[in-house]
Amino acid sequence: MTAEYPDRIKNFFTELETRRTLLTTITETHNKLINNFISLDEILTKKSQILDARIEKYKKQTDKTLAALTVRDNGIPEKEVALAARVEQLKESAIRDIETGNNSDPEEKPMLDSLRMRFRRMDSKGLIKYLLAKRKESVQVRADINTATEEAVDLPELVLEAVEDFVELKVSGTKVVGMADRRWACGILIQAGLPLLPYGESLAIGRSTKDRAIRVLEIWKGILGGGEGSGGVGSGEATMFLQMVIGFGLKHKFDDEYLRQLVVEFAGRREMAKLAVALGYGDDEMREIIKELVKAERDIEAVYFSFESGLTEEFPPIPLLKSGIKNYQKNTSKEVPSWDDILNEMSVVLKIIKCIEDHKLESQFSRDDLQNRYNELEKMKAASKKAAPPPASTIKPVDKRHRSGGGSSRPPKSARWAKSSHRKGRRPPPGRQPSAARSTGGSNGASAASPVQDLYGGYDNSAGGAPVGPIDQAS
Numbered sequence: 001m002t003a004e005y006p007d008r009i010k011n012f013f014t015e016l017e018t019r020r021t022l023l024t025t026i027t028e029t030h031n032k033l034i035n036n037f038i039s040l041d042e043i044l045t046k047k048s049q050i051l052d053a054r055i056e057k058y059k060k061q062t063d064k065t066l067a068a069l070t071v072r073d074n075g076i077p078e079k080e081v082a083l084a085a086r087v088e089q090l091k092e093s094a095i096r097d098i099e100t101g102n103n104s105d106p107e108e109k110p111m112l113d114s115l116r117m118r119f120r121r122m123d124s125k126g127l128i129k130y131l132l133a134k135r136k137e138s139v140q141v142r143a144d145i146n147t148a149t150e151e152a153v154d155l156p157e158l159v160l161e162a163v164e165d166f167v168e169l170k171v172s173g174t175k176v177v178g179m180a181d182r183r184w185a186c187g188i189l190i191q192a193g194l195p196l197l198p199y200g201e202s203l204a205i206g207r208s209t210k211d212r213a214i215r216v217l218e219i220w221k222g223i224l225g226g227g228e229g230s231g232g233v234g235s236g237e238a239t240m241f242l243q244m245v246i247g248f249g250l251k252h253k254f255d256d257e258y259l260r261q262l263v264v265e266f267a268g269r270r271e272m273a274k275l276a277v278a279l280g281y282g283d284d285e286m287r288e289i290i291k292e293l294v295k296a297e298r299d300i301e302a303v304y305f306s307f308e309s310g311l312t313e314e315f316p317p318i319p320l321l322k323s324g325i326k327n328y329q330k331n332t333s334k335e336v337p338s339w340d341d342i343l344n345e346m347s348v349v350l351k352i353i354k355c356i357e358d359h360k361l362e363s364q365f366s367r368d369d370l371q372n373r374y375n376e377l378e379k380m381k382a383a384s385k386k387a388a389p390p391p392a393s394t395i396k397p398v399d400k401r402h403r404s405g406g407g408s409s410r411p412p413k414s415a416r417w418a419k420s421s422h423r424k425g426r427r428p429p430p431g432r433q434p435s436a437a438r439s440t441g442g443s444n445g446a447s448a449a450s451p452v453q454d455l456y457g458g459y460d461n462s463a464g465g466a467p468v469g470p471i472d473q474a475s
Contacts, residue, residue: 090153093120111140115148122153124161131185132178138188145192152193156205156248159193160213162186163244167220187240194247199280202249213248217241221254224262235266239275246278264289267301270358273308283309290315299324300355307359318364324352342381349374 097117109117111134118127134141152158166186169176176182194203205213220241242262245251251259263276267289276286286309293302299320306315328348337345353370356362 090120090151093151097121111137112144112148115144116151119148119151119155119158120153122158122161124158125165127158127189128162128165128182128185131188132181135181135184138184141188145188149192154209155193156203156213157209159189159244159247160209160216162189163220163240164212164216167216167223170223171219183234183237183240187236190240190243190247194243196243196246196274196278199278203247205248210248210250213244214250214253217244217248217250217254220244221258235269238262238266239269239271242272242275242279246275251279260285260289264292267293267298267305270304270354272301273304276305277308281309283311287311287314294320294323297324297327299327300351303355303359317359317361321352321355321361321365337380339381339384342377342384346374346377346381349377 093116097120114130115127118130131141149155163186166182169179169182197203224238224241242259245254245259259279263272263279263281266272276289281289286305290302290305290309290311293299293305294315302315303317303320303324306312306317306320349370353367353374356365356367
């Protein structure tokens with residue numbers, strides 16, 4: 001009897017330990033279930049909040065769209081009256097043209113009147129021919145053509161006809177004298193006829209016209225990568241293509257990645273950042289493009305995209321400008337710059353100064369050293385001409401107006417509509433030049449041993465004046 005007590009006690013404790021283990025397991029399982037339910041509840045709550053936010057967003061968009069439709073519906077009678085008056089005005093203008101057409105030479109009319117007449121007649125071929133004849137008066141053309149477009153009965157149709165003729169010439173493979181000037185004329189017409197609108201808005205264009213535009217752009221897309229020998233695309237032509245896509249509301253008809261590649265590759269065009277916004281690129285897309293440009297050492301181009309997208313806090317312009325100058329200097333190795341080196345550096349200096357002017361950064365970033373360097377380059381260029389005129393095949397004019405902006409190091413004027421700019425705009429600029437003193441015999445008191453890195457010094461100053469010189473006169 002006495003021997004049974006230890007066994008009973010032992011069994012009791014064994015059973016107690018088993019139940020304790022079971023209770024621990026149950027407690028742990030219960031805690032896991034509670035944690036899982038809490039986590040699941042948090043996930044469901046977060047997703048519910050996201051759905052509520054999206055529903056609210058869609059509701060606001062729907063209300064906004066309905067309000068816009070209501071405004072448009074209410075404005076239809078007023079538009080009908082205005083259009084009727086406009087048609088009557090165009091009719092009277094056309095009658096006057098017919099009555100006076102035989103008694104006056106259209107070439108002797110003021111430019112604005114001549115442009116208005118051609119827009120009124122929807123004469124795309126005559127308009128392009130007239131623009132080609134006035135190529136040397138490009139400033140006046142740009143000033144008058146926007147006003148003259150008001151005379152066109154169907155402006156998108158007129159633009160499409162001109163572009164269609166241009167693309168047909170490229171496809172035919174026929175060597176046309178003055179193709180670059182024709183490209184310029186079409187570009188001027190596209191810019192005036194298809195102004196960039198906020199994303200989501202579009203011009204009133206008929207379905208048949210859009211269908212024709214799709215066919216023309218598909219053909220054009222097929223020859224955009226044709227290379228220099230076959231009249232391939234330059235930065236200006238890429239800009240024209242993108243503005244046609246935007247103007248006719250055809251972004252959905254083209255691969256997003258293809259359009260993005262055009263934007264990045266030809267980001268050196270000053271208007272390319274505006275085109276990117278018009279394509280509907282939001283903060284995320286613009287952020288990725290800016291990072292890609294910075295990674296490729298195209299910092300000046302990144303400044304334009306930073307301002308246009310409103311991401312200047314994330315990508316401050318001043319550090320980007322400083323980085324752009326450092327990237328330009330870092331691989332310098334030439335002791336005596338060539339003719340092309342001088343022209344390339346003049347182009348880059350103009351590009352940086354134009355970027356500063358475009359975004360009104362003079363109070364934060366001094367132009368003095370850039371202006372001085374440009375003056376030195378002008379003297380080096382003049383000295384090179386006197387010493388030995390450069391070969392005709394290598395001479396590329398420097399466009400002091402610098403319309404290309406943004407980022408590539410090619411001479412802007414030749415790059416604007418040139419066939420050969422397709423590849424040059426994608427590489428960092430060539431080696432930097434030594435100081436002007438090294439090539440011009442110590443002009444401006446520069447030391448012959450002064451390193452290139454000192455030519456652009458002084459950018460840590462927070463402010464600086466804007467000296468007057470050839471750049472200001474040319475701008």
